Amino acid sequence: xxxxxxxxxxxxxxxxxxxxxxxRVEIPVPVKRAVFLQMYELIPVLxxxxxxxxxxxxxxxxxxxxxxxxxxxxxxPAVGGGNDINVExxxxxxxxxxVTWTASPEQVRFLEGKGLRVIxxxxxxxxxxREVMKLLGRVFQRERRVxxxxxxxxxxxxxxxxxxxxxxxxxxxxxLWLGSRPTTVACRNSIGNELIRLVGGENPAEAxxxxxxxxxxxxxxxxxxxxxxxxxxxxxxxxxxLESSHWRTVNAVxxxxxxxxxxxxxxxxxxxxxxxxxxxxxxxxxxEGLDFSSVADRFYRLVFGLxxxxxxxx
Amino acid sequence: MKGRRVLDAVxxxxxxxxxxxxxxxxxxxxxxxxxxxxxxxxxFDPGAFGESSEWVVIVDIRLxxxxxxxxxxxxxxxxxxxxxxxxxxxxxxxxxxxxxxxxAFGCAVAVGFMPLIxxxxxxxxxxxxxxxxxxxxxRWGDDxxxxxxxxxxxxxxxxFTALVSIVKFLVDPAKLQSIVYWLMGSxxxxxxxxxxxxxxxxxxxxxxxxxxxxxxNVISMGEEEARxxxxxxxxxxxxxxxxxxxxxxxxxxxxxxxxxxxxxxxxLVRMVSGPDHRSLIPLSMAAGxxxxxxxxxxxxxxxxxxxxxxxxxxxxxxxxxxYLLKRGGRESWRG
Numbered sequence: 001x002x003x004x005x006x007x008x009x010x011x012x013x014x015x016x017x018x019x020x021x022x023x024r025v026e027i028p029v030p031v032k033r034a035v036f037l038q039m040y041e042l043i044p045v046l047x048x049x050x051x052x053x054x055x056x057x058x059x060x061x062x063x064x065x066x067x068x069x070x071x072x073x074x075x076x077p078a079v080g081g082g083n084d085i086n087v088e089x090x091x092x093x094x095x096x097x098x099v100t101w102t103a104s105p106e107q108v109r110f111l112e113g114k115g116l117r118v119i120x121x122x123x124x125x126x127x128x129x130r131e132v133m134k135l136l137g138r139v140f141q142r143e144r145r146v147x148x149x150x151x152x153x154x155x156x157x158x159x160x161x162x163x164x165x166x167x168x169x170x171x172x173x174x175x176l177w178l179g180s181r182p183t184t185v186a187c188r189n190s191i192g193n194e195l196i197r198l199v200g201g202e203n204p205a206e207a208x209x210x211x212x213x214x215x216x217x218x219x220x221x222x223x224x225x226x227x228x229x230x231x232x233x234x235x236x237x238x239x240x241x242l243e244s245s246h247w248r249t250v251n252a253v254x255x256x257x258x259x260x261x262x263x264x265x266x267x268x269x270x271x272x273x274x275x276x277x278x279x280x281x282x283x284x285x286x287x288e289g290l291d292f293s294s295v296a297d298r299f300y301r302l303v304f305g306l307x308x309x310x311x312x313x314x
Numbered sequence: 315m316k317g318r319r320v321l322d323a324v325x326x327x328x329x330x331x332x333x334x335x336x337x338x339x340x341x342x343x344x345x346x347x348x349x350x351x352x353x354x355x356x357x358f359d360p361g362a363f364g365e366s367s368e369w370v371v372i373v374d375i376r377l378x379x380x381x382x383x384x385x386x387x388x389x390x391x392x393x394x395x396x397x398x399x400x401x402x403x404x405x406x407x408x409x410x411x412x413x414x415x416x417x418a419f420g421c422a423v424a425v426g427f428m429p430l431i432x433x434x435x436x437x438x439x440x441x442x443x444x445x446x447x448x449x450x451x452x453r454w455g456d457d458x459x460x461x462x463x464x465x466x467x468x469x470x471x472x473x474f475t476a477l478v479s480i481v482k483f484l485v486d487p488a489k490l491q492s493i494v495y496w497l498m499g500s501x502x503x504x505x506x507x508x509x510x511x512x513x514x515x516x517x518x519x520x521x522x523x524x525x526x527x528x529x530x531n532v533i534s535m536g537e538e539e540a541r542x543x544x545x546x547x548x549x550x551x552x553x554x555x556x557x558x559x560x561x562x563x564x565x566x567x568x569x570x571x572x573x574x575x576x577x578x579x580x581x582l583v584r585m586v587s588g589p590d591h592r593s594l595i596p597l598s599m600a601a602g603x604x605x606x607x608x609x610x611x612x613x614x615x616x617x618x619x620x621x622x623x624x625x626x627x628x629x630x631x632x633x634x635x636x637y638l639l640k641r642g643g644r645e646s647w648r649g
Contacts, residue, residue, distance in 0.1 A: 058486050084483060103487070180491045183502050183620055208618060214495070216620040217502060218342040218371040235429055235492060246374050246505070249367040 015138055019119045020102045027097060027117060030141040035079055035090055037100040039121065041268035042133060044068035044304045045149045046142040053093035054079035056100075064268070067306050090116065097139065123267055124211070125194050126157070133269075149303045153272040156299065157198065160279045163286040164200035173226040173282060175201030176252075179212045180234055182241060183220065186212055191266045192231070199279035201227065217246055227282055228252040232263035257281070269303050322587060325597050328604035329388075333380045336611040341618065342371050374506070382504045383610040383623070384603035385512045386565040387575055389520065391602020393558040394576025395583070395594050396523050399530040400554050401460040407576035408562040411467040411555065414573075415474035416444025417566040418497055422478045425492045426485035433496070434508070434567035441563035444470050449555065459537075499572035499624030501610050508568040519561025522553060523595060530554070530591035572624045574631025575602055581635075 015027045036043060037056035041064045043049060049072035057078045059065045069076070077093060080086040085107055090098065091114065098111060102122040111118050123129040130150050137146030176185055177192035186192025187208035196203040204223035205215070228241060228250075238258040247253045259281050264270045273296050280287040297308040337353070338346050352372050393408035401410075409415075420440030424433040451466040478497075482490055529550050532540045540547045566572075579602040580594065587593050606623070609630065613621040 180489075181495060181503070214502065214620045215618060216341045216375075216614045218340050218375045218614075219618075221367050221370055221375070222342040224367065233486075233489075235425060235489065244505075246370060249370050 015135075017119060017135060017139075020122045021105050021108060021120045023108070023112075023120070025117060025119050027119070027139050029139050031097045031139045033093065033095045033097075034140075035093065035095040035098045037079070037081070037085065037098065039099050039132065039136070039267060040065050041265060041270065041304075042136055044071070044306065045133070045269060046136060046140050046145055047071075047305070048140050048142065051140065052076055053095045054090060057081050062265075064270075064304055064306070068304060085111065087111065087114065099136070123191075124189055125191060126153075126198075126271060129191075129267060129271065132267075149269050152299055152302050153269050156272040156276055156295070160198060160275055164198075164279060164283050167200055167283050167286055172200060172202040174204050174223060174251075175199070175227045175229065175278075175282060176203065176205065176220065176223070176225040178228060178230045178234065178241075180231065181214060182236060182244075183214050183217050184212055185215055185220070191271065192229075195266075195271070195275050195278055196229075198275050199282045201282050221246065221250060224249075224251055226251045226255075226257065228258045229278060229281075230258070230260040232261040234260070269299075273299060318587065322593065322597060325583065325586070325604075326600045329384050329600055329607060332604040332607040332611075333384060336380045336607050337372060337376050339611050339615045340371065340376055341615055344368055344371060375504075378506055378509060379501045379504045379610055379614070380607055382509050382512060382568065383501050383606045385509065385516050386501075386569045386572065387579075387602040387604070387606025388599040389512070389516050389561045389565040389602075390572065390575040390606070391579040391598040392520055392523060392595055393562045394602075395580035395591070395598040396530065396554055396558050397576075398580055399534040399589075399591055399594075400551060401464060402534055402536070403460065403464065404581065405577070406464060408558060409471070409571075409573070409576070410464055411448045411559065412444035412470035412474060413441045413559060413562050414566060414571050415471040415478070417441035417563060418571060419444075419474045419477045419481070420567075421496045421570070422481040422485075422493045425496070426481050426489050434511070438563050438567035440474070441566055442559065444474055445555070445559045445563070447473075449552075495622065496570045497624075498622035499570035499627075500613075500620070500622045501569060502614070502620045504568075512565055512568050515564030516561050519557045519559075519564075520599070522557045526550065526553070527591045527595040530595070534589070534591070570622070570624065572606070572627055574627045574635070575606055578627075578631045578634055579605055 013029050015029050017025050017027060019025055032051055033053040034048070034051055035054040036052060036059065040055060040059040040062060043052055044064060049069065052072065054077050055065070058081060060078060077089060079089040079093065085100075087110070090111065096117060098116055098118040100108065100118060100120050102120045105120070108118050108120050119135075121132045123132050130153075133146050133150060134143075137143040175196045177190070177196060178184060179186065185205040186196070186203065187205045187210040189209065190211045192212070193203050193206055204225065208215070230236070230238060230241070238260045241247050241258045242253055242256065252258050261274060261277070264274055266274060276295060277292060280290065280292060293308065293310065300306045300308040338349050348368060349372055352368050390408055397406045397408060397410065398404055417437040417440055420436035420438070421433050423440070424431050424436040428436065448463065448466045448470045451469060452463045482493060485493065529545055532543055532545045533547055533550060537547050580598045583594055583597045583601050587597055606627070609626040610623045613623040613626045
């Protein structure tokens, strides 16, 4: 995989895309100047650093962005966050396209009113992430790179499925994904739930038709999960759960199976590595002899063009 | 007269009745007989259910929440009655002096930038800082009038609210979620150590208020009248503010911001039992405790979710206050 920046080609076509807010957006391709307020981990995947005109402020604390930015000559201006875009800063960098999320539809409409082209995405599943990656591959004319990244993701996810399929079909371990608070659980419409299913677990919160929500602690205790994963950006760690008197009767605590995930976004190809890490803790016997660091390093090199140094772990 | 005594007795016993009922309600279906069995075993054989999930749910989660909600409700309500009497203003509550805005700022800073520092601790420290600032600003004039104090509280609250907005702007969305949830008030993560902390502060803070409650009757008649009766208004005001602030800041630090209790409950009690602070303070404490226990029970059992109790108090509090105004709350205030 080459990491050298290619000169941006002249526009050759127009792609019509309906984004997550239901807006039809016409995008002349290839995009030459883009602002990434979200999905910035896809910049090294696409290898389009020379076409990045601006970044959301949280991108500057992202390990993948920090490591791969060396490919970019000169500085990249910060243009605000996903909810608080600095419109003047955005207009100044004259982007062809702004990639953001759906948190602030009114801001998206405002930018649109200023003649800026915006797509707002919110992948709620790995399949939707693939679709967003493919879209960006098309608008930057980097389809082959995206295809290769998706291929690596699918290879890893396929291997996980194959290994956990060999586990006894029942009883499946009850697995919870906790969010920003110890009572926030990943429900049916979350990527967390999809990952639990993928690694062969059974999410007791799947019956709740939401992304994430707060539920009474007593309900969690009555579910008695066998394994608990804590979202990487949560303010508490595994120790908080393991040492809490409330959780002492829960299987996951009794057997020390409470794990804090890395601070990795699930809106990135790294979601496949998150799945692998979860699977290795859900069915350790099915992954005996597998070295996570080696797999992650290979994945990083092929997908991001970077080496894996164990970053993002607590 | 007898009817009122019965009513007062019912109010005084209401936290026990509400707390007892709340132990049987929750999203985890435990039959009432099992609840009784677990509680009975606690009396006769403390170690019997130590490691069962029923025990954890009934004692460590439900009972812990009930006790904490009761303490916080009593503190907020007594604080409201005290401040309303002291400032002779029916619209003030414990938050008017900047406690809630200060505590909110402490929480936001802890969650956003200081992960190693306990959120309740910083919320408490900033709540105290806000009240100190309010007192300091109020003393700039020749005399500390109730109006000056309330205005200083409004200024300090606005200042800390702006600081909270800055922190919310600066932190990433993941941390913002925690801050927003805390600001809505909840007992969902109640632990016995929080109960101990809130109880200790309640005893230290509310004991002087309770013992000196009759002086609130004198102060609420007006500063001049109080002075002619030999009451050092300024000294008592400092004592009442310091004592109430200690209890309220600690309560806020363990529960988040729960509005309306301090405003609504004393009014309700005043309507039933009159404005005499000798009975108003203890009855407000009891009614506040019962109200918050019931509100939290609704919050944790009405839906599959654990709603922030602050939402429940706000939803019930606002219409209730309109009802009070319509029914002639001013008259009941005057007694």
